[in-house]
Amino acid sequence: MSSILRTLFVALTLSASLAFAQTPASSTTPEAxxxxxxxxxxxxxxALIxxxxxxxxxxxxxxSLPTGMGWIPDTTAARLLRAMGNTVDDKTxxxxxxxxxxxxxxxxxxxxxxxxxxxxxDARDWKADDIxxxxxxxxxxxxxxRREHGVPELEVTGWAQLPQYDSSTHRLVWAARVAHKQTGGRADNDPSVNYRTTAxxxxxxxxxxLVTSESLLTADKPVADKxxxxxxxxxxxRYADFNEKTDRVAEYGLAALVAGVAAKKLGLFALIAAFFAKFAKVGVLALLGAGAAFGKFFKRKPKPLPVSQPMPTTDATGTSDVPQSSAPTPSEVAPSAAQPAGNDPRNDTGAPRA
Known part of the structure; x- marks a missing residue:
């Protein structure tokens, strides 16, 4: 399996806010x-924006979705995740x-x-080794x-980047190396790295x-930062808008967010790997083009906006200046090279819905 496909498989299961679990066995056929x-x-x-x-x-x-990147909205993204054998928390x-x-x-x-x-x-005195x-x-x-589902066990082998918290921006960054405990005698020469950022x-x-391989982490860090x-x-x-008298406080602090909450989400990517290992026999890898990456799959030349519809910007109030479509609905998708311009999932500010 190419490193690109591995990146796809792992990434689809490592969101800190998604509740992933293997879909229970059913009578659905492999073909279906x-x-x-x-x-x-x-x-x-x-649906790509x-x-x-x-x-x-x-x-x-x-x-602010940059040039050279695409956005798959939540509903379509959830369908993709579910098709790959997962349950998804639509609320997150x-x-x-x-x-x-x-x-x-x-x-x-x-x-x-x-x-x-x-x-x-607790970010002031946490110990990275303890986390x-x-x-x-x-x-x-x-x-x-994982043993119950017959998938490889996992282990966290170390930090790819120590937890770093910027108290002025209230943003956290950390990266962990995750590997299979059992590799059939074959070492993973380029393990996956889960580069997680939190605001x-x-x-x-x-x-x-952002999920990438260890060999590409240095090159991909700017992507995560962007x-x-x-x-x-x-x-x-914003964090600074918190009202002590009226607002709800989370049951965990920042250190637990890294160690406790994240630990529950890490490693479940093995269920995805097992799913695709089974589907390799019925042609899903061929369906994806074997070595074709999402980056290549979605490599389409962006459709230029008409002069009368300038590229969206955001004013001081955070409102996008893209004109709203005539009849937007949550199920509609933004225009792309593969879809008519009439389907545009933008709200009344002109911005696509998440």
Whole structure:
């Protein structure tokens, strides 16, 4: 399996805000499941929103989608995830970011978790070694479930980047190496790295998980930083807007967000790997083009906007200047090279819905 496909498989299961679990066995035939994967990928391609655009993340934030990247909205992204054998928490999934310029071998899952205001007091004296040990224990505890499903057990092998928190921007970055405990005697010479970034807000937090290989981490870090920089809470929803008297506080602090909450989400990518290992026998890998990456799959030349519809910008109030469509609905998708311009999932501010 190519490193590009591996990136796709792992990324689809590592969002800090998604509740992933293997779909229970059913009478659905492999052919029917393959057909759904095919349909889900086609739908994702058709719903793809090309950057540059302003994308609304619930009523909490705006994402400045850069040039060279594409956005798969939540509903379509959820279908894609489910087609690959997962359950998805529709309340947290915001969407997927994919490279559209053919240069990337990564995928980023963006979610918003409405758990309340996360206090960052413990970031001042946390110990990275203790957090890493918590990640390892959480992953080891989850191995019982993996054994039940007959999928490889996992282990956190170390930090790819130590947790770093910027108290001035209330943003957290960390990266962990995750590997299979059993590789059939073959060492993984280029293990996957889960590069996670978190932006704290008044009512919860935005989380992005960029999944890449260790060999590409240095090159892909700017991608993760660019995505995080493009995520900004709207006025009234920022961390500094917290009201001690009226607002809800999360049951965990920042250290637990890294060690406890994240540990429950790490490692479940093995269920996806097992799913595709089975489907390799019935042609899903061929369906995806074997070595074809999402970056190549979505490599379409962006459709230029008419002169009368300038590229979206955001004013001081956070409102996009793209004119609204005549009849937008949540199920409609933005115009792309593969879809008529009449379907545009933009809200009344002109920004595509998350």
């Amino acid at each position: 499941r393959e057909a759904e994967v095919r349909a889900a990928i086609k739908a994702a391609n058709e 090309q950057g540059p655009r302003i994308v609304d993340i619930r009523d909490q934030a705006k994402f 999934l915001a969407g997927l970011v994919v490279p559209t310029d053919g240069k990337g071998e990564w995928l980023d899952v963006i979610a918003y978790v409405n758990d309340g205001y996360v206090r960052d007091d 890493l040990e918590s990640l390892r224990k959480g992953t080891e505890n989850a191995n019982a479930t 704290l807000g008044r009512d919860g937090y935005l989380s992005t998980t 995505i995080l920089a493009g995520l900004n809470f709207v006025e009234g929803k």
